[in-house]
Amino acid sequence: MNDQRSAAEPAAAAVAVPEAVTALEDAGAVAQVDGGPGAPARGAWADRRVALAPIALVVAGGLSVQFGSAVAALLMPKAGALGVVTLRLAAAALILLVICRPKLRGHSRADWGTVVAFGVAMGGMNTLFYLALDRIPLGIAVTLEVLGPLALSVFASRRLINVLWAGLALVGVVLLGGGGFDRLDPVGAAYALAAGAMWAAYIVFSARTGRRFPQADGLALAMVVAAVLSLPLGIIESGSKLTVPSTVALGAAVAVLSSVLPYTLELMALRRLPAPTFAVMMSLEPAIAAGAGFLILDQALSTTDALAIALVIGASIGAVRSRSGSAPRREA
Numbered sequence: 001m002n003d004q005r006s007a008a009e010p011a012a013a014a015v016a017v018p019e020a021v022t023a024l025e026d027a028g029a030v031a032q033v034d035g036g037p038g039a040p041a042r043g044a045w046a047d048r049r050v051a052l053a054p055i056a057l058v059v060a061g062g063l064s065v066q067f068g069s070a071v072a073a074l075l076m077p078k079a080g081a082l083g084v085v086t087l088r089l090a091a092a093a094l095i096l097l098v099i100c101r102p103k104l105r106g107h108s109r110a111d112w113g114t115v116v117a118f119g120v121a122m123g124g125m126n127t128l129f130y131l132a133l134d135r136i137p138l139g140i141a142v143t144l145e146v147l148g149p150l151a152l153s154v155f156a157s158r159r160l161i162n163v164l165w166a167g168l169a170l171v172g173v174v175l176l177g178g179g180g181f182d183r184l185d186p187v188g189a190a191y192a193l194a195a196g197a198m199w200a201a202y203i204v205f206s207a208r209t210g211r212r213f214p215q216a217d218g219l220a221l222a223m224v225v226a227a228v229l230s231l232p233l234g235i236i237e238s239g240s241k242l243t244v245p246s247t248v249a250l251g252a253a254v255a256v257l258s259s260v261l262p263y264t265l266e267l268m269a270l271r272r273l274p275a276p277t278f279a280v281m282m283s284l285e286p287a288i289a290a291g292a293g294f295l296i297l298d299q300a301l302s303t304t305d306a307l308a309i310a311l312v313i314g315a316s317i318g319a320v321r322s323r324s325g326s327a328p329r330r331e332a
Helices: 003-012 018-031 039-100 109-133 138-145 147-157 161-177 186-212 217-243 245-270 275-282 285-297 303-331
Strands: none
Touching: 039 109, 039 138, 039 217, 039 245, 039 285, 109 138, 109 186, 109 217, 138 147, 138 161, 138 186, 138 285, 138 303, 147 161, 147 186, 147 303, 161 303, 186 217, 217 245, 285 303
């Protein structure tokens, strides 16, 4: 009954910023203080602002992730897909180590096995996604990638209604392929689908890591594992290009936009937002990605592509709502 929260929360809680969260919560509390004439009106407005604040944080996080991916696409001609992955993961790992300062002692072999598996899933997810992004438009890549978490949700729920959502997503995929993935570049589509499978594994191991490690310690350590695994690939493909100051700066920007900032915003949102609502909003990622691809990369979508993305988004939202709707029955 808590599967969604255990899966979503560790994935979002990449950076623990208790000071910022506490400040935000204190500000919300102050906004609701009753004081003097006109207080009821101000209280109603404050309540509305408090209710909308976590939603705004999730939207901001999604925009940050997808626009970070767009910046990564611009960086690929300079550093290559694997080079960009290495820069992003290495920069994110350094930032997380400085902020989280995870403890290395006191963990069992099972703990370390879990965090290594989490790091492998994270590294594989990022590597495969950027290889896909090098070949197919951002919006389509994210749409294919999100099929991994959708499949995980369908299989975990074991409800007949989710067969309908899976079928709806399949229709969307067929539309994206236009009857055959040659239109999209079949290798790029395969990379995106494989990235989705790794995203599903990422969700599973992020939940396990979150239960075994305090705060974001496990995620920081897993990010180091992912960075170490990606380093040889980045060096082989890009070599000395990874040391060019402008390239390093852009790589750090991608790390902040795609990892540090969105995870921080999502962590703050999850303190106030129900997990099912959070998951529904995360299902809108393909639409945000399509917008980022259009604005930054000039990747316009056809009407068919837009319809296909809408079908996958609808299937994802439907699957999430089906799971949340079944929770009370399981608890009873």
